[in-house]
Amino acid sequence: MRAPQSDLLHSELPSIAADILARLRQRAPRVHCITNSVAQNFTANVLLAMGATPSMTISREEIAAFVGGADALLVNLGTFDAERRVAVDIAVKTASESRLPWVLDPVFVDRAPPRAAFAKELIGKGPAVVRLNAREFFALAGGEAKNATVAVYALEHKLTVALSGETDFVADGSRQASLANGHPWMARVTAMGCAGSALNAACLAVEKDAWRASVAVLLILGVAGEVAAANSKGPGSFAAAIIDALFNLDGVTLIQRAKVK
Template identity: 40%
Template structure:
């Protein structure tokens, strides 16, 4: 496991990874804009007839079950299977997987296809480990700190990197772990930013497939730095949204490296 190689953002932008994003209807536009601002290339492809082929061509795959349906689940499974066979990293975002029987079945089937990285909020990760949460929908009612042990268990059981995101992020491979601070309190007021982060993790992981832990940490740190930059310029969520995209585009590797020195703590 490595934490950083010092050129994650520069390298990702140079490679402009093609990321196959099967995400929800609410997130498609903001996720695509986030990816483009960061320097990656998003593709929102979800038809059963082409997802397997496309996943084999893409640099990485991300799957978000926010607006789930039977046809989309079938496509997700085809894409994940193809990514695994093609040795492409893929990221699973288990949005509200505990809310209904359909979602619980779907997430179980997707987990069997062995995601490289799992990113969720605290409530999603706690319930993914078999624990209990008061959350009833997509928003977390649990603190990230309460989900850390659950994240370690999920990582060990699934052989995946697990990222719990919130006011303070936690990333683990089941053995090593880090916490990340920063961002802005305005971030939860912008719909689909978490979903967009999942896609961004895919871009960094696709660029560094041999180091999914380091790639995940770099993506989360970059996202938090952009949030901090945008938050200091924004009086409210409306202006924050476009300031955030500008921040993603303007941040350089030197900015990210300095930020990581202060905001990322090895545990």
């Protein structure tokens, strides 16, 4: 059961998302993304469509300079090796020192134990948001991704969990929201989740409340997905159309279409 205040907030979330969208375009934050090579191009184009500026180096010699000059950081574990582990360590340290918000996307931690172990370490280093799906949550938290479990995990680790699925679910220690926008073709385009995590980092740069920022991203991406699907013939044209839809999305459409529970 939700308290009345929380109910009020839920009905306001679409407007809050529209406001965050406007700020994102106005402020054009720099987002440094440590992500896998599969996802880099699409992630960069999604950020550029929203007005943000991506950078993506993982070189140990310069990543501190890039992160230090950025407004937010994404750590995506889509590739996991010694080089990237070093890059992540430097990046997270730099983000902490610069009080930069960062998002952890523990891609495929359900597939390889060393990756899961590294993700657990990173959780202890203060990400503002963890974005993942049910299988990845299970590998990380050791329990099923039910709403109550997710909320407890968020509370214990003092972060926001953004759980993607048919219905997305976002929880921090005290608040939660279920979001029902989106389209099945979003799961047919590689890096859609990774790009969403990068966009989440971009939103953190313009909205300090990580829960609100995460809700906003899922609404923005979900509504853009619905608009894009109506203009596409399959997942190939959809991948381009969702970038167009993000670029053209206006606050009114976002508010009208948002499905918050």
